[in-house]
Amino acid sequence: MSVLKIKDVSKIFANGTVRAVDNFSLDVADGELVCLLGPSGSGKSTLLRMVGGFERPTSGLMIINGEDITHVPPEKRPTGMVFQSHALWTHMNVFKNLAFGLKLRKVAPDEIKRRVEGVLDLVGLGGYGTRHVAQLSGGQQQRVALARSLVLEPKILLLDEPFASLDQHLRERLREEVRDIQQRLKITTLFVTHGQDEALSMADRIVVMRDGKTEQIDRPDIVYREPQTPFVAGFIGTMNLIEGTVSNGIFSKAGYSTPLPVSDGPAILAVRPEALDLTVANDNAQGKVHRVTDYGTHGLVDLELLDSTRVKAMVSHPDLFRAGQGVRLAPKAIAAYRDNAVIHRA
Amino acid sequence: MATLVHRKTDWTGIVLAVVLTLVIVFPLIVVGTWAFTNVWRYPSVIPQEFGLRFWYQTLARADVWTSITTSLTLATTVTGISALICLPAAYAFARMDFPGRDILFFSFLAGHAFPKFGLLVAIAGIFLQLNLIGTFWGVVLIQLVGTLLFMIWIPVAAFQSVDRRMEEAARDVGAGPFRVFWSITLPQAGPTIAAAVLLSFVGTFYETEGAWLIGAPQVRTLPVLMISFINNQPVIQYGAVLSVLLWVPSFIALMFARRVVNSGSFARGFGG
Ligand SMILES: Nc1ncnc2c1ncn2[C@@H]1O[C@H](COP(=O)(O)OP(=O)(O)OP(=O)(O)O)[C@@H](O)[C@H]1O
Numbered sequence: 001m002s003v004l005k006i007k008d009v010s011k012i013f014a015n016g017t018v019r020a021v022d023n024f025s026l027d028v029a030d031g032e033l034v035c036l037l038g039p040s041g042s043g044k045s046t047l048l049r050m051v052g053g054f055e056r057p058t059s060g061l062m063i064i065n066g067e068d069i070t071h072v073p074p075e076k077r078p079t080g081m082v083f084q085s086h087a088l089w090t091h092m093n094v095f096k097n098l099a100f101g102l103k104l105r106k107v108a109p110d111e112i113k114r115r116v117e118g119v120l121d122l123v124g125l126g127g128y129g130t131r132h133v134a135q136l137s138g139g140q141q142q143r144v145a146l147a148r149s150l151v152l153e154p155k156i157l158l159l160d161e162p163f164a165s166l167d168q169h170l171r172e173r174l175r176e177e178v179r180d181i182q183q184r185l186k187i188t189t190l191f192v193t194h195g196q197d198e199a200l201s202m203a204d205r206i207v208v209m210r211d212g213k214t215e216q217i218d219r220p221d222i223v224y225r226e227p228q229t230p231f232v233a234g235f236i237g238t239m240n241l242i243e244g245t246v247s248n249g250i251f252s253k254a255g256y257s258t259p260l261p262v263s264d265g266p267a268i269l270a271v272r273p274e275a276l277d278l279t280v281a282n283d284n285a286q287g288k289v290h291r292v293t294d295y296g297t298h299g300l301v302d303l304e305l306l307d308s309t310r311v312k313a314m315v316s317h318p319d320l321f322r323a324g325q326g327v328r329l330a331p332k333a334i335a336a337y338r339d340n341a342v343i344h345r346a
Numbered sequence: 347m348a349t350l351v352h353r354k355t356d357w358t359g360i361v362l363a364v365v366l367t368l369v370i371v372f373p374l375i376v377v378g379t380w381a382f383t384n385v386w387r388y389p390s391v392i393p394q395e396f397g398l399r400f401w402y403q404t405l406a407r408a409d410v411w412t413s414i415t416t417s418l419t420l421a422t423t424v425t426g427i428s429a430l431i432c433l434p435a436a437y438a439f440a441r442m443d444f445p446g447r448d449i450l451f452f453s454f455l456a457g458h459a460f461p462k463f464g465l466l467v468a469i470a471g472i473f474l475q476l477n478l479i480g481t482f483w484g485v486v487l488i489q490l491v492g493t494l495l496f497m498i499w500i501p502v503a504a505f506q507s508v509d510r511r512m513e514e515a516a517r518d519v520g521a522g523p524f525r526v527f528w529s530i531t532l533p534q535a536g537p538t539i540a541a542a543v544l545l546s547f548v549g550t551f552y553e554t555e556g557a558w559l560i561g562a563p564q565v566r567t568l569p570v571l572m573i574s575f576i577n578n579q580p581v582i583q584y585g586a587v588l589s590v591l592l593w594v595p596s597f598i599a600l601m602f603a604r605r606v607v608n609s610g611s612f613a614r615g616f617g618g
Pocket residue numbers: 013014018019020038039040041042043044045046047194
């Protein structure tokens with residue numbers, strides 16, 4: 001059953017020119033964690049803020065548990081939001097930050113104490129109640145912000161790049177913690193990020209957004225393996241996108257050609273670096289090695305086709321390649337796109 | 347490292363300190379000394395006789411006590427009303443968009459950019475017709491105008507620097523707009539607003555032009571009384587005692603301001 005239903009929602013900002021969210025629809029199932037992934041300005045925050053009630057949709061419907069909440073103010077919605085800048089109330093200590101919402105709900109004081117302490121334990125901050133916000137590290141502040149939402153047991157948890165301001169190491173740890181907590185509490189979650197790692201490692205499903213529109217909604221492994229559009233292909237992981245033409249079943253681009261069983265016309269060939277084999281070739285080379293980077297476990301070869309189109313290939317023996325060398329390309333798995341859609345996959 | 351560097355004498359600093367001392371502290375010391383002097387005749391550098399004689403004489407006067415009460419009541423009333431009017435207005439300026447917002451906001455500054463006395467005379471003319479001359483509420487009204495600048499501009503800055511996300515987070519956990527203002531916005535902007543209230547209180551306490559023009563002689567504040575003392579009685583000590591009395595609110599204000607500034611919340615109020 002879908003807990004959250006977003007139906008044809010658009011948001012045009014007051015100045016009338018920016019379509020931040022454009023006819024967006026999404027169903028989120030009970031207990032699911034959905035990541036909204038997209039480049040800066042793609043409308044992720046705007047969408048999340050509309051679910052939280054902080055922005056009003058220009059058109060469309062928002063439904064939570066079968067109830068139309070499109071015009072319900074944030075304080076009456078069963079959603080809990082965690083902001084990027086934690087937004088903790090600096091004039092209150094940790095306990096009071098967590099207790100504020102419970103007090104508004106007229107929960108009895110000893111019950112408040114019990115629940116606040118329970119949630120602090122859950123986020124690994126047991127005993128931190130009397131601390132002031134300024135006395136916490138960035139990671140602890142973000143945990144308190146999460147706890148402040150969790151303590152009210154919201155139906156839907158909304159997170160807007162909650163770890164963006166933290167360092168890589170801490171970010172990875174918190175990511176796992178949040179995923180653990182989310183699965184333990186089975187809380188339906190919408191998570192905004194522009195980090196593909198974050199989305200791939202946490203999400204049950206990923207929504208890839210671009211200019212306020214959906215590009216693809218799928219499980220992480222599918223989004224990675226079978227991107228529906230060249231944009232998704234280029235945005236998730238590293239992908240070589242080679243623009244060329246097909247004629248008589250052969251795709252060609254500047255001296256490089258490969259069979260592609262589609263009708264004649266332009267096409268974009270997509271190959272992951274790890275799916276591209278290279279062989280050294282002195283005669284009839286298709287490209288030239290530009291740079292070789294050795295990562296220890298594997299190597300990455302940057303090469304140029306004859307017209308200087310850049311292509312990356314992952315190799316297991318980087319020491320076999322030298323800058324300036326001629327190479328031939330042998331893709332093991334390809335996809336081809338035309339008019340923003342997949343026309344071939346092999 | 348620091349021990350190796352020979353500290354150069356900071357002449358600019360010394361000159362500045364000396365000048366500041368002469369300009370600010372010296373007159374204060376002279377007035378302060380006069381207040382506790384019974385006899386001090388030329389050409390002696392220090393008074394011939396110290397004592398509290400003039401304090402007894404000054405504080406024995408009924409008009410001094412009346413004016414102290416008047417001044418305190420006035421300053422409290424004006425500041426209170428000003429807060430009631432200005433704080434919501436400042437919030438509106440900081441958070442809402444309405445037609446004429448910028449012009450209205452700027453007009454508060456413009457009102458202070460020109461000599462005030464002309465404005466006061468014009469207002470006095472109007473008050474005369476309204477029978478407000480010589481009344482307590484007439485003085486309240488005229489002094490209210492003087493507080494608008496502090497009580498709008500400073501709180502606007504304070505409200506603007508409150509993080510919108512904090513307010514949204516409060517909405518998110520179930521607080522309505524008024525509760526958010528009361529529990530989040532006001533406490534966050536609090537220290538800076540307290541400074542504005544203080545400034546307005548002290549400013550009103552010392553205000554003389556309006557108080558004299560509208561209030562005198564029926565409503566006499568402490569500063570107005572002091573001026574009439576100085577004008578009518580060439581005894582320096584009376585004026586000196588009164589001005590020492592007038593320092594009291596300043597000292598209290600400074601002590602409070604120090605606490606606020608030290609706590610860092612003042613700087614935060616200004617987005618520091
Ligand atoms: N209050 C606003 N007024 C006008 N335009 C806005 C407003 N908020 C967002 N926008 C515009 O809407 C578009 C989407 O913004 P949004 O913040 O949703 O993007 P985002 O995907 O969250 O980006 P980021 O990854 O940088 O946070 C942008 O073009 C932005 O400039």
